[in-house]
Amino acid sequence: MHDIDCKSAAKTTDVKAAMTGFLSEFKNFQTDIQTKLMEQESRLTMMQTKSARPALSAAAEVEVPHQKAFAAYLRSGDDDGLRALGVEEKGMSTQVSAEGGYLVDPQTSATVQSVLLGAASLRSIANVVNVEASAFDVLVDHNDTGAGWSDETANASETGAPQLERISIPLHELSAMPKASQRLLDDSAFDVEGWLAGRIADKFARAESVSFIAGDGVGKPRGIMSYANVANDVWAWGSLGYVATGTDGDFSIADPADAIVDLVYSLGAQYRANASFVMNSKTAGAVRKMKDADGRFLWSDTLAAGEPARLMGYPVLICEDMPDIALDATAIAFGDFANGYTIAERPDMRILRDPFSAKPNVQFFATKRVGGDVSDFAAIKLLKFAAS
Numbered sequence: 001m002h003d004i005d006c007k008s009a010a011k012t013t014d015v016k017a018a019m020t021g022f023l024s025e026f027k028n029f030q031t032d033i034q035t036k037l038m039e040q041e042s043r044l045t046m047m048q049t050k051s052a053r054p055a056l057s058a059a060a061e062v063e064v065p066h067q068k069a070f071a072a073y074l075r076s077g078d079d080d081g082l083r084a085l086g087v088e089e090k091g092m093s094t095q096v097s098a099e100g101g102y103l104v105d106p107q108t109s110a111t112v113q114s115v116l117l118g119a120a121s122l123r124s125i126a127n128v129v130n131v132e133a134s135a136f137d138v139l140v141d142h143n144d145t146g147a148g149w150s151d152e153t154a155n156a157s158e159t160g161a162p163q164l165e166r167i168s169i170p171l172h173e174l175s176a177m178p179k180a181s182q183r184l185l186d187d188s189a190f191d192v193e194g195w196l197a198g199r200i201a202d203k204f205a206r207a208e209s210v211s212f213i214a215g216d217g218v219g220k221p222r223g224i225m226s227y228a229n230v231a232n233d234v235w236a237w238g239s240l241g242y243v244a245t246g247t248d249g250d251f252s253i254a255d256p257a258d259a260i261v262d263l264v265y266s267l268g269a270q271y272r273a274n275a276s277f278v279m280n281s282k283t284a285g286a287v288r289k290m291k292d293a294d295g296r297f298l299w300s301d302t303l304a305a306g307e308p309a310r311l312m313g314y315p316v317l318i319c320e321d322m323p324d325i326a327l328d329a330t331a332i333a334f335g336d337f338a339n340g341y342t343i344a345e346r347p348d349m350r351i352l353r354d355p356f357s358a359k360p361n362v363q364f365f366a367t368k369r370v371g372g373d374v375s376d377f378a379a380i381k382l383l384k385f386a387a388s
Helices: 002-051 055-076 080-085 106-118 182-186 192-214 257-266 281-287
Strands: 127-130 135-141 164-170 172-176 179-181 229-231 240-244 276-279 314-318 330-335 341-345 350-354 361-374 380-384
Touching (some): 055 080, 055 106, 135 341, 164 341
Antiparallel strands (some): 172 361, 341 361
16 A cells, blocks of 8 residues: 555656646747747838838938048048049040049039029020930921821822921030138038039029020020021021010000010910010019000019019019110010920039149039020010011
8 A cells, every 4th residue: 555655656746747847848938939029020120110211211322422432532632432433534525635523422413403403594494404425416397297187988198298407406514613722621510512512503503594595506505595586477497586576675655565465476376385484684674564455464473482473474584694675685585495495414513623723722623514505496486676
């Protein structure tokens, strides 16, 4: 009996030991499962964070090394970073022996482009295209391609052929040379990239605005005023048609607003939907006083911020490079400039640091290539201050 009790106690002890071991292993198993679940959750959280990152941040990460290297070059002339990025230009021009130059960093370039687009020049209403070549060709159809009706049994009549005109717009080098003292460049609080972008944009905008209006096409864009202007009744391709005010050097005293109305309707209906007026401030001061036959002003100022004033419902671009009102002056242009004037430019802008030519200052030679020309002579009309 005693032996049986001993065996029974031994079995109970073994069962307890086995249960204790099983519970311990199960607890370890639970711990391992929880640890792995936490690790998996951490990985998922990290992946979600990466996927939620804005798309622009990836581009920004690429641009930052260029921006840092460009800043180092501007401040001290250290071009090792730019050379490492492989953005140096050597002898790209076939006409000029290049002295070198570096691509402006994307942020500075975007700032310059933004200022140019917002400047009071034809760029804001013209057709702007980016090209990699040294010229841009525009094909213009003088006449609409003929069309005709036909049915299943009748022979189709021959239609007129289009008359294509090829206009080649060469790109010219536009440059600016702002300068700053080395002491100013050594000041870490000085935003050299922002300062440089502002100075370059200001000089580029002024040069462009003049050329798009009055440029002769020699080493610069050709402007709308460089072309011969003829009475709209005898207008022909290659010139710009004008409407006369009826009074030499001024609007008509009796009906000054009639000239504006005549100018609007001298433009083809297909162009009027997207047309704009272009004039300088002095001319605008005279025009905004005009009223129609019912005593209502032709000029209206918009209440929306950034929106241009309107004349007879069409937007007005104030461009100070337009001529003043004077005898035989074509002081007002009206047209669809998105069709009528094309600006072609290379998307890149380059800069060369010159610490020697303007000592003790550092001079920066910034260049870009841009061209412009009338691309559709039917899309622009002029108001001439003359009797006929």
